[in-house]
Amino acid sequence: TMITNKLLRAIIMGPPGSGKGTISERIVKDFPMKHLSSGDLLRAQMANQTAAGIAAKKFIEDGQLVPDDVMVELIGNELGGIASQSWLLDGFPRTVPQAEALIEKEPIDTVLHLDVPFEIIIERTMKRRVHLGSGRVYHLEFNPPKVEGKDDVTGQPLIQRDDDKPETVKARLETYQRQTQPVLDFFSDRGVLSVFKGSYSNEIWPKVHKFLATKMKPLQYTDYGTS
Ligand code: G5P
Ligand code: MG
DSSP: OOSOOOOEEEEEEEEETHHHHEEEHHHHHHHHOOOHHHHHHHHHHHHHHHHHHHHEEEEEEEEOOOOHHHHHHHHHHHHHHHTTEEEEESOOOOSSHOOOHHHHHHHHOOOEEEEEEGHHHHHHHEEEEEEEETEEEEEEEBOOOOTTTTTTOOOOBBOOOOGSSSSHHHHHHIIIIIIIHHHHHHHHHHEEEEEESSSSSHHHHHHHHHHTTSOOOOSOOOOOOOO
């Protein structure tokens, strides 16, 4: 394939805890793209107690989806602000109506599906810690912070997400199966879906990098090993 300078509009999908945040951080380090995570955006809105944040809170804590109209509006506004750049959408769309609303406004070039088995997800989310301000994600063993409980870059405290309790994670997985899996078919039918199957981010990462490098010129390749 010929690599052009055209902007790339990409989506990263996968079940809760599949590594969307982890792989996205790696992508934006090696490719000139902007990462936009719907979950990070909602958590920031909740922390700031905005109207959208207050409306979203009860859905998130129950492992349910925030209503489509709220999400379409929120993400539409954000995408407007980064229209001149290549971007990577993480966590949106996650219903077919959201996908339909998105493709009406934005041509989607590629959708990366992280196909990670559900069994390993509960443990991962229990040991996850996040930095609210940036969305940077850690894991007590897989990717521990340099200083316990502190973000590597800012030194600010790390938190545990309210929706990472095992019973909420189970609800999120069910929500994913029921409402988000159909979105995979939606993009597959449109010929833009690429599947990356694996249990570990380090195993998936080199394949994602190689694939994206056929679409846009990488800045570099960061090697994290393969196990
Ligand atoms: P979010 O924030 O989009 P989810 O559930 O889709 O939440 P989540 O939980 O953020 O996805 P992730 O980003 O896929 O997971 O995974 P991650 O954070 O990178 O990795 C998980 C953990 O595993 C981390 O600790 C990481 O370090 C570790 N890890 C990664 N790879 C490995 C590995 O190889 N090995 C090991 N051992 N560990 C690893 O959405 C949250 C809520 O917001 C609402 C919904 O209520 C949703 O539930 N929401 C929306 N509602 C409606 N519409 C939308 N579009 C919405 N978007 C968000
Ligand atoms: Mg995430």
